[in-house]
Amino acid sequence: MRIAIVAGEESGDILGADLVSALERQSGRKVELVGVGGRNLQALGLKSLFRSEEIALMGVSAIIRDLPRLLRRIRQTASAIVEARPECLITIDSPEFALRVARRVHEARPDLPIVHYVCPSVWAWRPGRAAQMKPYVDHILCLLPFEPKVLRELDGPAGTYVGHRLNADSNLLAAAHEQLARPPKVHSARKNLLVLPGSRRGEVTKLLKPFGQTVKQLADRGHEFELLLPTVPHVEKLVEQGTRDWVVAPRIILDEQEKWRAFAQADAALACSGTVALELALARIPFASCYKTDPLARMLISMITVWSASLPNLIAGWPVVPEFFDDFVRPEYLARLTEQLWEDTPTRQAQREGFAQVAAALSTPEPSGELAAKAVLNLLSR
Structure with a gap:
């Protein structure tokens, strides 16, 4: 199973590795990875297109300062994913980068299922982002219990509460x-x-x-x-x-x-x-x-x-x-x-x-990685 993945943060890299391991267990298939990630995803076979820390930016000033390089990396990442022809794209956190990659990939491959892991904090600021994601994000894996309801109220993509792996x-x-x-x-x-x-x-x-x-x-x-x-x-x-x-x-x-x-x-x-x-x-x-x-x-x-x-x-x-x-x-x-x-x-x-x-x-009936994998496989089965 070839999966495209984009994870910039250390925490997102850990979530991604958790999810990939669960996908292999539940599907019985080896997962081949393409995209961007850190040491945990690389340990599972990902050859990252570039160092994931390059997109782990926080703060408006940092993003503006590095905007030309970020735009170049967005184009590079999206092109590599389209060329690899994966079965699914999973973007993890880092929404300013990851969702821009998702949008470009969707334009080139509108049939490709796209999942975003970690709901952007639309409940905290810029609520309009929820509806903006809906045309190109098929599903959101939510870490917080109240987020699927918020996404529905804001006319965003469908969301599944998977809990947090830390619990x-x-x-x-x-x-x-x-x-x-x-x-x-x-x-x-x-x-x-x-x-x-x-x-x-x-x-x-x-x-x-x-x-x-x-x-x-x-x-x-x-x-x-x-x-x-x-x-x-x-x-x-x-x-x-x-x-x-x-x-x-x-x-x-x-x-x-x-x-x-x-x-x-x-x-x-x-x-x-x-x-x-x-x-x-x-x-x-x-x-x-x-x-x-x-x-x-x-x-x-x-x-x-x-x-x-x-x-x-x-x-x-x-x-x-x-x-x-x-x-x-x-x-x-x-x-x-x-x-x-x-x-x-x-x-x-x-x-x-x-x-x-x-x-x-935060209690869930199963570990978050297992619930996230079930949601991804359910989307792929459709």
């Missing part, structure tokens, strides 16, 4: 089990603080400085702690350079199993807003969510209609996790909040209760 991840479940079994540490005990500045270069660049200043504040306030900093290979050097002068040197983690051990040991976390927020919530690790937008994005904030940017908050329906943006990413505040999160306080307990609600809401 059935054995490593994450083991980390959550250890977290819940371990009593919170007393005030004087040495703590473990997770620092997660993101997987995109722009995110890492913007957040390492305030996170480093928060670490200094905590040290100045008399705390002893270890810093655990899981990251991904393509920003490893950037992380090493950005943390070189921190008063407490972080242990930089690249190995996946070591990352989950760090999650099991963590007392609290400072994190970039994104998929990792859901990982932390399901692992039951209290945290603060931070993000710094670029100047152009700040001008568009009035277009955002959703009440929260954090997935745990949207799923639970109330502000489980505190969020800090731009000038409100203040180290003095974050340090004091971290003190409340890593000890036995009402703040910590409230987050833990919210995380339990998130896990319950």
Whole structure:
């Protein structure tokens, strides 16, 4: 079965690998891949047309700055997919790039089934995108329970709720089990603080400085702690350079199993807003969510209609996790909040209760990859 796939983000690459493995199991056929993806899809045989990080851009400024190159990559990707004559095209997240590829492929091959995995946040801003996708996207695989209903209301493509792969991840479940079994540490005990500045270069660049200043504040306030900093290979050097002068040197983690051990040991976390927020919530690790937008994005904030940017908050329906943006990413505040999160306080307990609600809401009868594969095969059978 030849499948075309486009995945830019690390999280999308993992979703794609999950889906492809499930497609092989359910169909009994070997899947041959063509398109763009990262290390997880490449491990399944994909020879990526180019490095997937090239399309993992966040922020209006980054997209405008790289627009000529992005347009060239869109044309290149669409042409390669049309030439390969796959049975299906699956685009994963990265909507500004992936959906443009999908539209070009549809123009050349209107008979080719097209699936988009991870519903664009039409419920948060630019709701008109839902109807705009309908002519060239046949089906959307949704991670959040409320998204299929939103797509119907906005006259978008049909959607299937498949849940999130994290809710059935054995490593994450083991980390959550250890977290819940371990009593919170007393005030004087040495703590473990997770620092997660993101997987995109722009995110890492913007957040390492305030996170480093928060670490200094905590040290100045008399705390002893270890810093655990899981990251991904393509920003490893950037992380090493950005943390070189921190008063407490972080242990930089690249190995996946070591990352989950760090999650099991963590007392609290400072994190970039994104998929990792859901990982932390399901692992039951209290945290603060931070993000710094670029100047152009700040001008568009009035277009955002959703009440929260954090997935745990949207799923639970109330502000489980505190969020800090731009000038409100203040180290003095974050340090004091971290003190409340890593000890036995009402703040910590409230987050833990919210995380339990998130896990319950994301529960599905089967793992998300299996449900996603069933939806894809159902579409192909038609």
